Every structure is written in C-alpha cells, then in structure tokens.
Amino acid sequence: MSLLRRKKDLPSHNAYAVVTGAGSGIGRSFALEIARRRGVVVCADLKLEGAQETVRLIEAQGGKAFAVACDVGVAEQVEQLAEQAEELMGHPVTLLINNAGVGLGGKIEETTLEDWRWCMNVNLWGVIHGCHYFVPKFKQLGRGAIVNVASAASYTAAPEMSAYNTTKAGVRALSETLFAELKKDKISVNVLCPTLVPTNIIKDGRLPARYSKLANHALMNYAMVTSDSVATLTLNRLDSGELYTTPQVDAKLFWLMKRAAPNLYAKFLGFSYQFVK
Numbered sequence: 001m002s003l004l005r006r007k008k009d010l011p012s013h014n015a016y017a018v019v020t021g022a023g024s025g026i027g028r029s030f031a032l033e034i035a036r037r038r039g040v041v042v043c044a045d046l047k048l049e050g051a052q053e054t055v056r057l058i059e060a061q062g063g064k065a066f067a068v069a070c071d072v073g074v075a076e077q078v079e080q081l082a083e084q085a086e087e088l089m090g091h092p093v094t095l096l097i098n099n100a101g102v103g104l105g106g107k108i109e110e111t112t113l114e115d116w117r118w119c120m121n122v123n124l125w126g127v128i129h130g131c132h133y134f135v136p137k138f139k140q141l142g143r144g145a146i147v148n149v150a151s152a153a154s155y156t157a158a159p160e161m162s163a164y165n166t167t168k169a170g171v172r173a174l175s176e177t178l179f180a181e182l183k184k185d186k187i188s189v190n191v192l193c194p195t196l197v198p199t200n201i202i203k204d205g206r207l208p209a210r211y212s213k214l215a216n217h218a219l220m221n222y223a224m225v226t227s228d229s230v231a232t233l234t235l236n237r238l239d240s241g242e243l244y245t246t247p248q249v250d251a252k253l254f255w256l257m258k259r260a261a262p263n264l265y266a267k268f269l270g271f272s273y274q275f276v277k
C-alpha cells in the first residue's frame with residue numbers, strides 16, 4: 001500500500017458502516033473504532049437495547065450512529081437492514097462488518113438438530129445474508145469493504161465444538177472466495193480468526209454445564225487480547241488489503257501447525273482428547 005494513500009481513502013476511515021451484533025463484545029468494539037475513524041455507524045443487533053447502548057457510547061465520544069433491531073438469521077430482516085441503513089445515514093453503505101455470532105459446544109450426540117440450526121442460522125447464514133444483500137450495493141457504488149468475523153475455530157477443529165467449528169469454517173471459505181472474486185470490483189474482504197476474546201459469547205451461548213463455567217473463566221481471564229485491540233487490528237489489516245486477521249500468537253501457531261502437517265495435527269488432537277474427562 002502506498003504511503004501516500006490518504007487516510008480518508010482507506011475502507012475503515014470516514015466509512016458509512018453497518019455492524020451486526022454491535023450490541024456487545026467485538027461488534028461494539030468495531031462500532032466504536034469505526035466511529036473514532038470518523039465513520040457513521042448503523043449498529044444492528046438482535047437485542048435492540050445493546051445496540052442502543054453502543055450508539056450512546058459512540059455519541060458520548062462525539063460520533064454519529066443509529067441502532068437497528070435485526071436478526072441476521074432472517075433473510076428479509078437483513079435485506080431490510082441494507083435499505084434502512086442507507087436511508088438512516090443518507091449515504092450508501094461502504095463497510096459491512098458481519099460480526100453477529102453465537103457460541104455452541106457439546107459432543108455430536110448431545111448437540112440437538114435445533115442447536116445446529118440455531119448456530120448455522122446466525123453464524124453462517126447471517127454472514128451469507130449480509131454478503132448477499134450488500135455486495136450488489138457495493139458493486140453499484142463502485143467500492144466497498146467487508147469484514148467477516150470467523151474464528152480460529154474455523155481451522156483448529158477442537159473436539160466438542162462441531163457445529164460452531166463448521167459454521168466458522170464456512171465463513172472463512174466464503175471470505176476467501178469473495179476476496180478473489182470481488183477484487184476487480186474494488187471490494188475488499190477481511191476475515192477475522194481470533195482465539196479467546198473476553199466477551200459475553202460463552203455466558204450467552206449454549207455450552208454443556210460440565211464445562212461452561214470453566215470455559216467462561218478461561219475466556220474472561222486468559223485471553224491475550226481485548227475486543228478493542230482485535231477490532232483495531234482487523235480494521236488496520238483491512239486497510240492494508242490483507243485477507244486474514246489472526247490476532248493472537250496461539251491463533252497463528254495453530255494455523256501454521258494445521259497447514260504444515262494436517263494429518264499429524266489431527267492425530268495430535270485425537271490423542272490429547274483421550275485424556276479429557
């Protein structure tokens with residue numbers, strides 16, 4: 001990227017942005033950071049109060065934002081969000097953060113099909129809906145940018161996370177495809193793949209009681225990053241034209257191990273899992 005490129009030409013600066021799942025955690029951090037970069041933000045969330053609180057925080061730092069209730073798993077609601085966002089901001093959307101997601105854990109036989117559908121619907125279909133309805137608008141505008149929030153789970157394949165891992169692998173594959181497909185349309189794509197980030201995802205998720213407390217404790221106390229630092233890094237990577245954001249050292253290490261020796265990696269996981277009670 002040219003050093004002479006002006007900040008205002010970068011996708012995360014002066015953006016007209018839509019952030020899904022903006023009422024908490026990483027989504028809220030994205031919304032706040034985009035506003036700090038002089039963007040206007042539509043904060044969409046299933047829980048309107050959360051989105052409204054994010055708007056209040058943005059306004060308190062002198063920014064401009066709007067709260068919208070939207071279930072990303074429902075195609076019609078995302079279609080409406082794409083229309084409404086443009087009306088509210090008085091400008092076409094230039095940046096979409098497909099962030100909304102839910103946590104689900106458990107062995108394959110204890111994960112109900114209803115759990116699978118819930119997780120697939122929010123984590124994967126939510127991102128598909130976003131790309132489906134916003135990309136044509138970006139093409140019409142002649143530019144645009146998308147951040148899809150996947151997870152290191154998209155490649156780590158940890159046991160007892162089959163549904164979550166499957167959704168995130170889908171988000172990563174979709175992002176990789178669109179990165180190449182949309183380049184000629186001047187639409188940038190970045191996919192975020194973190195390990196632990198301290199947020200409400202486990203508290204509000206569906207995890208077996210035998211380890212949900214422990215998992216939440218690890219998330220809140222042993223994460224190497226904050227949601228704010230993850231959002232800032234991701235937007236910087238997007239601006240640099242990079243596809244992947246893997247914020248933590250462990251996320252990078254798992255990525256390298258998986259790619260360098262995929263069979264050995266799978267055998268190692270299976271071996272270690274034998275000792276998990």
Ligand SMILES: NC(=O)c1ccc[n+]([C@@H]2O[C@H](COP(=O)([O-])OP(=O)(O)OC[C@H]3O[C@@H](n4cnc5c(N)ncnc54)[C@H](O)[C@@H]3O)[C@@H](O)[C@H]2O)c1
Pocket residue numbers: 020021022023024025026027044045046047050070071072073099100101102103122149150151152193194195196197198199200201202204219
């Ligand atoms: N926290 C982590 O350790 C971690 C790690 C890797 C990836 N992620 C991903 O980051 C993203 C954000 O999660 P978070 O950790 O900030 O969790 P969070 O629970 O703090 O925030 C998720 C937000 O999404 C909203 N949401 C849930 N279902 C929705 C729906 N159907 N439509 C619209 N909004 C909905 C929730 O109301 C909430 O405000 C998710 O995609 C998650 O999978 C999180």
